[in-house]
Amino acid sequence: MVDRLACLAMDQEDPLRAFREEFALPEDEIYLVGNSLGAPPRTAAERVRQAVEDEWGRHLVGGWNEAGWYAQPLTTGDRLAPLIGAGPGEVVAGNTTSIAVYQAVNAAMRLRPGRDVIVVDRGNFPTDNYMIEGLGELRDIGEGRFDDAACVLLSEVDYRTGARYDVPEVTARVQEAGALMIWDVCHSVGALRVDVSAADFAVGCTYKYLNGGPGAPAFLRVHPRHQATAENVLSGWYGHAEPFAFEPGFRRADGIRRFTVSTPHVLSFAALEAALDMWERVDLDQVRAKSMALTSLFIDLVGDRLELASPRDPERRGSQVSFYHHDGYPVMRALIDHGVHGDFRAPDILRFGFAPLYTRYVDVWNAAQTVAEVLEKELWREDRYAVRLAVT
Amino acid sequence: MVDRLACLAMDQEDPLRAFREEFALPEDEIYLVGNSLGAPPRTAAERVRQAVEDEWGRHLVGGWNEAGWYAQPLTTGDRLAPLIGAGPGEVVAGNTTSIAVYQAVNAAMRLRPGRDVIVVDRGNFPTDNYMIEGLGELRDIGEGRFDDAACVLLSEVDYRTGARYDVPEVTARVQEAGALMIWDVCHSVGALRVDVSAADFAVGCTYKYLNGGPGAPAFLRVHPRHQATAENVLSGWYGHAEPFAFEPGFRRADGIRRFTVSTPHVLSFAALEAALDMWERVDLDQVRAKSMALTSLFIDLVGDRLELASPRDPERRGSQVSFYHHDGYPVMRALIDHGVHGDFRAPDILRFGFAPLYTRYVDVWNAAQTVAEVLEKELWREDRYAVRLAVT
CATH class of the missing domain: 3.40.640.10 (Type I PLP-dependent aspartate aminotransferase-like (Major domain))
Known part of the structure; x- marks a missing residue:
């Protein structure tokens, strides 16, 4: 299995790695919702x-x-x-x-x-x-x-x-x-x-x-x-x-x-x-290659801790990975609370989007590790995660 | 007839006068196109x-x-x-x-x-x-x-x-x-x-x-x-x-x-x-009163130099004054070139909009004076004003 150091090495070799610097992203949060709302380019403001x-x-x-x-x-x-x-x-x-x-x-x-x-x-x-x-x-x-x-x-x-x-x-x-x-x-x-x-x-x-x-x-x-x-x-x-x-x-x-x-x-x-x-400076073939690598890595690292809702063949999926969970809402709330931002779609889908321009391999590793710990410790069962927001 | 000093005095007494300071407006231009695109509030940026x-x-x-x-x-x-x-x-x-x-x-x-x-x-x-x-x-x-x-x-x-x-x-x-x-x-x-x-x-x-x-x-x-x-x-x-x-x-x-x-x-x-x-801080009755005063003043000052296209009764018009001119396009181009911004609508309409939050009585006086001089000197007959822009 790929470990954290291997992910850091993959980031070093990533031909798209310079693009991450062009985005304004919050520190210490792993943003896997770029499939819903992309992050701001620094030049946007x-x-x-x-x-x-x-x-x-x-x-x-x-x-x-x-x-x-x-x-x-x-x-x-x-x-x-x-x-x-x-x-x-x-x-x-x-x-x-x-x-x-x-x-x-x-x-x-x-x-x-x-x-x-x-x-x-x-x-x-x-x-x-x-x-x-x-x-x-x-x-x-x-x-x-x-x-x-x-x-x-x-x-x-x-x-x-x-x-x-x-x-x-x-x-x-x-x-x-x-x-x-x-x-x-x-x-x-x-x-x-x-x-x-x-x-x-x-x-x-x-x-x-x-x-x-x-x-x-x-x-x-x-x-x-x-x-x-x-x-x-x-x-x-x-x-x-x-x-x-x-x-x-x-x-x-x-x-x-x-x-x-x-x-x-x-x-x-x-x-x-x-x-x-x-x-205009992005090579879409590099985007696609990295997208397939990121999503496949996440699927591998999460393993059988969650039931996969996305196709396993990377050619048959986009740049997101979804899992089923009967208590998907509190699970996602607990993940977000621990710094991993995906989203939930009713009735039972956890979604994680991987935007190749700013998502790193080490983000994938850290996210998968957080998923493993939140599930293992059953943190999502805490009462505070059950409360439903108006818009999710 | 109201003179320039009278207009300056009216501006002093205008209950809306403080609002002008809240807009970013170019210096030395009289902007009478607020009926098409309003000026930016300073807080917008x-x-x-x-x-x-x-x-x-x-x-x-x-x-x-x-x-x-x-x-x-x-x-x-x-x-x-x-x-x-x-x-x-x-x-x-x-x-x-x-x-x-x-x-x-x-x-x-x-x-x-x-x-x-x-x-x-x-x-x-x-x-x-x-x-x-x-x-x-x-x-x-x-x-x-x-x-x-x-x-x-x-x-x-x-x-x-x-x-x-x-x-x-x-x-x-x-x-x-x-x-x-x-x-x-x-x-x-x-x-x-x-x-x-x-x-x-x-x-x-x-x-x-x-x-x-x-x-x-x-x-x-x-x-x-x-x-x-x-x-x-x-x-x-x-x-x-x-x-x-x-x-x-x-x-x-x-x-x-x-x-x-x-x-x-x-x-x-x-x-x-x-x-x-x-x-939320504007009194619409003050807006309407000033709008009627500004537009009536402009009609009076332009006088019979141009044929009025707008109703003469202020109750029967909005906050713009329009005139007919068979060569309306070059006339408006000449006015803009001399600092008075109205616009032209085909085939023969000159439009001047008066936004009561930022248009002053002295702007009306200066604009009318420019109209008088441009017409009297027939500046609009200069070749450079006849060229049609793609979008007007």
Whole structure:
């Protein structure tokens, strides 16, 4: 079994090790929730200060042109594109993943008139499925039929178990059946080399592995083959052919701009821009290799102390490791109290996310050791860990 | 005619004069575009720094609880409520005005089945009308018929002319005809004592007179009488009865939370919170009185040099003054070049916004004098002012 010194040695040899210094992380805490909210890049505070004081403060309304705010949905979209295997002019940034899902599924339904089934995974993050109730008949992918489906909406990586779909294989199968493929990459972008280039639509958020900040802008990718025909149900003025002509009726813009809606949340974009400055220097193959190594190590070190909920094959999972525990809530509370931050998802899932840019091998060792001691000493049975917070 | 010294004296006696010191404004420029993007409160930069470094940096994912991020759509909504005559539990903040319009009109259409007309003003800010194309048959308010309308969507203050509707009168007339009234208060909130309490829905933005920052969160107000029956077409997990139960199907939350959608843009909320700290100390009657005085003074001082596009009666306009000019674009460019910042709206409107918290009477005098000189010397005919920017 790998020991603590071996982990320290692996950290020394880690080609990504310098990135950890670029994050502001609390001392003496092991943060394994980067799959939920990424840590702040050290440059984020300065970039946001700049947006407030230098851009808003100096340019005032002129910032829409002079500071590039107006173009943010497109310029940031272009910067996100390489992270999902897309090209320039294919991605818009803004709003939230829920809203992007709504746009993608509405567009897909109109591209496939006569088909009224939407195939989903009941394990999708719930908001994906909630947002599209009423747009079609929802059917679980378990039934395996796509021939009457307008589209299939799946999360590349399952938010509970970390299980990963085979994107090329599923995309091909769905498209062969005449349905459109929509991928939600919230739980994979920034953790592995996402490639949804063949898919019809993709959506995702930027505040998990991408470290864009709480509530950072989401994104929507539309395959070039659909950009001339797909409709944006949220037909706001940003997607108009000539937004500043203030015409009475809506005329769709050409290209990806058609899928923008309205005014970007400029200050939230600013923090994301700081994160993207870093991502432009990251090799995604190194990210994926380290992610597989970190997660496999954690699984090995925890051993049979907990029942694994994630796939054991690293190729089949994202960058998180989940375990089942019937008293998962107090177990996680006890772990957090002892410096290991994972999270709990009802009814019985303990999640640990491994963000390769700032998680070290020694963090994995320390976390696994803490898990072992908390379980062995049954610390989680203490009364104080049973109290439920409003939001977990 | 009021002279410059009289304006300086009026500034001395202005009960709102201390607020100007709370804004970061460029020296030697007269900023009359607060009706488009408000100036930054001096506290905004510090509040946003706090959100990045103290909240995100220290609490990381715990910020959703510990820093109150999760509740932002509701807590900020409650703080906005008094600015539009609403009470607690009636307003949610987030997303954009376009999206709030889409939610409100969709909800209204479902509350009035069998009626498929949406009455709008063709002079609404275009995105309002664009967003709802396809949700019903759009008809202009000029036709004056509401008996087959599901809802009426109007902007309290016209973005081009500053003309103001009589909100209680129109609301009563619409509701008597069995239609629902939706007000867009983007161009009135923070400029006058908005009261949409009798209306069915209201939407608005917070980055104009409210100074919430570029792309600050929008808001949606739902009258309590509709909260149990109205549906949110954007049924994201935030509006679920139990968001953290991660149930497979959508169950609507009770109350105003039903109208939230998904993750708030936390850093954009932070700047708005700084602005609201200030608004809690503002007397809206003083704002309205000063707004009427500033706009009337500007109209008087400009005199017949320009053709007035705004109503002459201050009760019938918001806090902006617009003029027609066939060469409005180069005229505005020349004014900006000489330190007076208004804006131009195609085809022929010059707009000047007067934000009572930071615009002084002497600014009005100086601006009017500049207008007079630029027109008299025909400076706007210089070639350099004719070049059109991409975004104006």
